[in-house]
Structure formats: C-alpha cells, structure tokens
Amino acid sequence: MNKEINIGTFVEVLDEDFKGKVVKLMGDEAVILTNDGFELMYPIKQLILIGDDSIIKQGSSYGAIESAKTQKVTVNHHKVNTEKKSKKDEIVLEVDLHIEKLVKNFKHMNNFDILNIQVDTARGQLEFAIKNRIPKLVFIHGMGEGVLKSELEYLLGRYPEISFQDANYRKYGLGATEVYIKQNPNN
Template identity: 30%
Template structure:
C-alpha cells in the first residue's frame, strides 16, 4: 500500500501530525495547521484516527503525473506478522529483581531482520507490540510493568508516552535511573 493524498500522518522526528496534501518529487507535502511542509516518506507514520496503522508502505507516483496512488496488496509477511509469531508469545517472561514485568521495545528483540524496515515501520511495529503488551497486562491483571524503549533520539519514548497518555487508567513515570538510565518508563495500571 502507498501513501496517498488525504492520509493522516504523524512525524517521527518531531511532535505533531498532519494531512498529506500532495506528493511530488519524492516528497510528501503535509498540511500542519494551515502550512504545507515537505517530508520524506521514511519520516512519517500513517495514522487512522487515534491508532497508528502498521503496514509495509511503499512510496511511488503513478504514471499519469497526478497525486493519486493505487493500493497494491503484498503477499510477503509484514514485520508485525513475523513478530506475532515470536516475541508476542513471550510477553511476561522477563521480570526485574523486584518482580515487575519488563517489556523491551528494541526492534532487534521483536524481529530477527529489521534492516529492510523504514524508521516509520520500526516505530509502528514497536507501538503495536506495546499495545499487545498492555492488552495482555489487563487480561492477566498485571498492575505495573516496565517499558524499555531505549534512549536514542527520544522518538520512541515520546510515542510510547503519548500512547500511554490516551488511557485514563494508566499512569507512567521514569523508571529507576539506577537500573535503566533514561531508557525506560514505569507504567501503572489501575482498576484491574
């Protein structure tokens, strides 16, 4: 599937989102509060309402020269399907010395081969995994957990916390600096 005019996107390297207004010259032009800015397809994540959509996305233009694109179905497995076969079945196998479950969002922990993924696909996969973790925590009545997102440029940490903020029954704070540095978030689930 390809990006198309009208798609809502979230930015990887900055806060905010906007709507694709046109596609030309290898760039996506995104309207943000009435202003149009160019972005590389690798620097955005497709969103659908409140949810980040994870699909392998291709960028391209049609032969007619306008800004509409046809969708094409891929028969290859998407990275989320690969992860579902492995990492998701082992949700709460890792706990810290205090007995609190840990979930590691580092991409190399989720998929074996990630070199072919764009930055947007990687973050989308990590957020899908976090969603699964939270669903599992609620089912299993887990009241607290540690989400390891790493430090890096801070993009994943921002996305994780933005997602966690959308739940009234979840609070979060920095995890133990002594144990995790700045690379983890302590999550508490209420009302279970």
Template identity: 45%
Template structure:
C-alpha cells in the first residue's frame, strides 16, 4: 500500500493512530493524537478514512445558517492593492542567455552569439519604446562582462533611456534595468 504525507493511519496490533509526518524508505513516522512522533514499518500500518457525516464534513468550521447568509448577501469586489515595491517592478524581462534565444548554439561563433543577443536587445528595447513600456530588465548573466559592456554601449546611443544594475536580490549581478523616458520631444 502506498502512503503519503498527511494520510491518517491506524497501527496494527496496537491502539494507536495518527497522521503521517515523514516517510523514509520503509519507515514511516506518524504523529499520534497526543503529539508524539513514533516510527513504524509500512506493513504495521493501515490507511484509515476518518468517518464523519456529510453535514459535519461540509460545514466543519461554520454553521449552516452562516453559509446561507453568506450566499445571500452580495459582497463588494475588493480592489487588489499593489504594494509600492510592486508598482515599480519592471513590466518586461528579456533573458539574453543564448540558450533562451536559439534551440542550439552548436556551430555558432562567439561573435554570432553576441550579435544575436545584441540584435534581440535592440529589438526588445525598440518594442518597449513603441509600446510605451517604462522599464525592462535585460538578463545577461555575469560571465566575462562582454555582453554587459556591449549592452551599455547600445543603451548609451538612446537619448531617452537610462540604465543601471537591476535589483540585486532578484537578479544578482547578471542583469541591467533600463528606464525609458516616455515624453521626450
């Protein structure tokens, strides 16, 4: 018989039962109703469905009248509030790792790969400018820093962008965030 964490089991030949908390090979640790953790072999246990009548199972944590009144009164839809931190999160991420851009980099020279990565970055940046997206994160990885340097050169040719290292906690050192000024005349 297969057991999984959270199953309710009875112990054969003993007046014990509990919930499975850990499974290690053929040894199963159960937590008894008294809160003790006890190990048993899997052939010493039998899975047990807790028997409860339908009403108590369906309305375990509430009275039936509460459920009915909840259904009858329409609730106002709550607006989800964005945290300030989330409001300023980039709306677009572009992963420039070569394995994200092509199925196989086999046969490509370093120059070919770098050219493809830069073309992708330029295309995505132009797309963001046209679609009025304010922030993009370009994930370039750490490596030797060649791609990062080339990206900075590319971004420097635009008048309406500024760029800086992306959120370190989220991306580490391998990403650059680009902010696009929308109303440049």
C-alpha cells in the first residue's frame, strides 16, 4: 500500500478523522494538506489511500477552494426587487387629539372647552396638511362616546377635496380616522 501513496494522492489517517492530499514525502513520513487547509505530518504506515480524487475534491472544502481558484468567478448582477413606495404611502401626518397630549393642565376645563381645543387642533393640522400638500392624515381621537369623532366628520365634510374613513384597525385600533387630501397639481 505504501507504494501507491505519492504526492498528490488523497489519503485518510488511521484512527483519526483527518483526510487530505499528500503534498510532501520525507522518508517514511508524509505531509498531508487536510480538507481544512492544515499541513500535518504522519507516518506513511498510518495513511490509507482513498478512492477517486475528484470525489474527495467535491466533498471537501479544500477541494472547493482549489476548484474555485481555477474557475472564473461569475458575479450575480440581479437586483433585489425593492418596490419604491409612492409619496402617498411615505408621508402620513399623525395627530393625536387626546386632550392630555394637547395641553398640560386640563383638569379645570369642562367638556365643551376640551372639545373646542380638540376640534381647533384638528382644523389647524388639516389646514397645515392642505397648505403643505401632505396627502394623508390620521386623527387619533380614541373611542369614548363618539362626540369628537362626529365633530371631526362634520369638519371634514366641509372640505370637498377630502375623503376620510376609519384608520387601519391593526395600527390604530378603533379610535382613529384616516383622511386623504386629493392633490390638485393646478393649485
């Protein structure tokens, strides 16, 4: 069996989990380059010649590296499909109309004053969005008794360039109204 082991043959070490290619012979010892790229010296008596070199090359990382060195590497130039979102999806003005978000101290206010502040804030933010051509608003009003929601619907109904509906339930729950402002390029 020793006569068959030459430089370039593939061998396996007895009683150990090493396989590799013989790269140097020195008397009765051989230096093998393992599949992991390490050079190890073993007595030739402990080496077993193993099958077809091409099968070992395909199965080992060393063989894969060697074959990759000799082959031309082709680069994949395919672009990942990244859909660009329109500006309508990107710009959303969220307005939280909960009174604690609008004023610091509201304990002394009655319901009428609170409602007026909330509606005035909604009107101001709506005018701001129209003026700055922001196509989508979300008014977060909460569930409550529905008084603020009905006032918002009355306010929004006075603007012909606006459509509105309940906002996304997953994101806002039941207490939000989504407003779309139709953009007219002539303005």
